Amino acid sequence: MTHVSGRHFLQIPGPSPVPDRVLRAMSAQVIDHRSPEFGELGLRALAAIKTIFKTEQDVIIYPSSGTGAWEAALANVLREGDKVLMYETGHFATLWKKMAEKLGVEAEFIGGDWRSGADPDQIETRLRADTGHEIKAVCVVHNETSTGSVSPIAEVRQAIDAAGHPALLMVDTISGLASIDFRFDEWGVDVAVSGSQKGLMLPPGISFNAVGAKALAAAKAGGARRSYWDWEEMLGINGKGYFPYTPATNMLYGLIDAIDMLHEEGLETVFARHQRHAAATRAAVDAWGLEVLCNRQGQESGVLTGVLMPEGHGADNFRAVALKHYNISLGSGLSKVADKVFRIGHLGDINDLTLIGALSGVEMGLGKAGVPHEKGGVGVAMRYLESTPAPGIDA
Template sequence: MTHRSGRHFLQIPGPSPVPERVLRAISAQVIDHRGPDFAAVGKAALEGMKTIFKTEQDVIIYPSSGTGAWEAALVNLLSEGDRVLMYETGHFAALWKKMAEKLGLRPEFIEGDWRGGADPDAIEKRIRADKAHEIKAVAVVHNETSTGSVSPVAQIRQAIDAAKHPAMLMVDTISGLASIDFRFDEWGVDVAVSGSQKGLMLPPGIAFNAVSAKAMEASETGGMRRSYWDWREMKAINASGYFPYTPATNMLYGLNEAIAMLHEEGLENVFARHQRHGAATRAAVRHWGLEVLCRQQGQESGVLTAVMMPEGHSADAFRATALKHYDISLGNGLSKVADKVFRIGHLGDFNDLTLAGVLTGVELGLRKAGVPHQDGGIDAALKVLDEIPQPGVAA
């Protein structure tokens, strides 16, 4: 083993770096998850997550990855053979569709080009054609982590309502929650899925379903056979702050600390900070002469920026060079865009100085790897940071 001085830059779009306050909270001694002291921890986490989802409805917390919460959403709300309308925004939308197929559902994909979010008009057109109301749910990804595109969730709900269709709205906000604006109640979402390792600034290990009253009622008599994922068992015992099986106790300590940090900064400031850093990153990318994968103006993510490589150059080779020489980890391209893009994460515990260091590392990596570009991307990014005030910071 050889020691590398300085800190490693983990700039993949999740897991994001964990703040010291959260690490200290997680490091507390384990307590009895059936004992009287635990109830306060559990209640704080369950109630706190309602403020992050912006809901008065139930939030379920699982000791799992986001993939588990995907499955929970599907098996509690839908039955085998049900039709689900989904939209191909990228790799993770495709994985959710694949899971639906494995569970015996009948997902239908609206084809996308991986360069923007879900199109409300296309969804409305398909929903209007479903005169028999065979489609039981519309499922979309809020922030597509593979492409850096954001879907307009509120407009999708409006499209479903305009078609006077009873389909439930299911949203994956695994990388969107606590990073970019998400309003469960106001936007009329029925089930939302999220995870701990992105905007919540925790290690991987806990995941969430936010559930509308309509969806919870439907699950009481419908859904598939389930045990571990059952909302009903969770809801019954969550009322007292406990869980039906062993929870991720120390992760809940960290979750409560993370929720406190988000509210100390102010959620609106958190969202504005992410948007500001996304705009600055895109300015750097365009100055370098490279192309941002998301080309739908207004749908670019504040969580990450996916960057297309010039023809004939390997994104993975560039990433390996940047890691070897500058100790920075950048996200890889997934499935359809494998080795064609790299992804810069700018989420979570992140500030202007961090961004400057990250973009410097990327530019140095481009130079070292021999990728054609124009130097000075950092200056282009700093200009954007100068033009957009720091949220929550007095001038």
């Protein structure tokens, strides 16, 4: 192995770099997960995560990736043969649909172009046509990590209500939570899915289901056969801070500290910081003469920016060159946009200097890889940051 000096720029859209403070919290000695001390830890973690989902409802913590939380959400409220309506916002919406089908759920896709979020009008139209109310749930990805597009979840809830349809609203906010605004209670979400490795600034390893009363009632009335993912079994013991099986103890220590960090900065400040960095990134992309994948104004993600490569130039080769020469990891294009797109992550515990360093690596990488572009995108991003107030600092 050859030592590479300096810090590695992990600029993928998750996992995001873990702050030193969170790493230190996670380094605590493991404790007995049946002890009174653990009960206090569990109660703190379960209460803290509710503040990030902005809910008074139950939030369940699983020792799993976000994929596990996807399955938990589906298995608790849907049984084999049930119908769900999903929206094709990108790769991760597609994977959630494939999972539903593997579980025997009939998943209907509203087709999308991978360049914008879900369209509430199309959802409302389809639900109005479902006069027999066969569709049991509407599943939408909040922040589509493969494309950098955000779906208007509050408007999707309004569309369901306008159609007079009883379908549950189920939302994947794995990459959106703690980076861009999400309001479980206010927006009328019934089930929300998230994970630890994005805006929560933790390693991969724990995931979440926020669960509303309507979804809990549906789970008690039916759903698929389940054991590990069963909400009722979890909630029965969560009330005392414990879990029905071995929890990810040290991840809970990190979770509490990460949530403390978010509140110390202020959630609204965190969201504004992400939006400002995203705008600076898009300004750089435009100055390079390249194209942002999300083309729906107002739906661009604060978490990441997907960038289309010029015709005849592969994104994977560019990413490899940038990694080799400038020690920066950028997100790859997935499935339909494989090798056509690279993704710049700007989420988690970053500041203006982090972002400018990352954009410098991108610009130098474009040059080193021979990708046609205009110079000076980093300077444009710098001028944007200089001219716009930094949330929480330039008060």
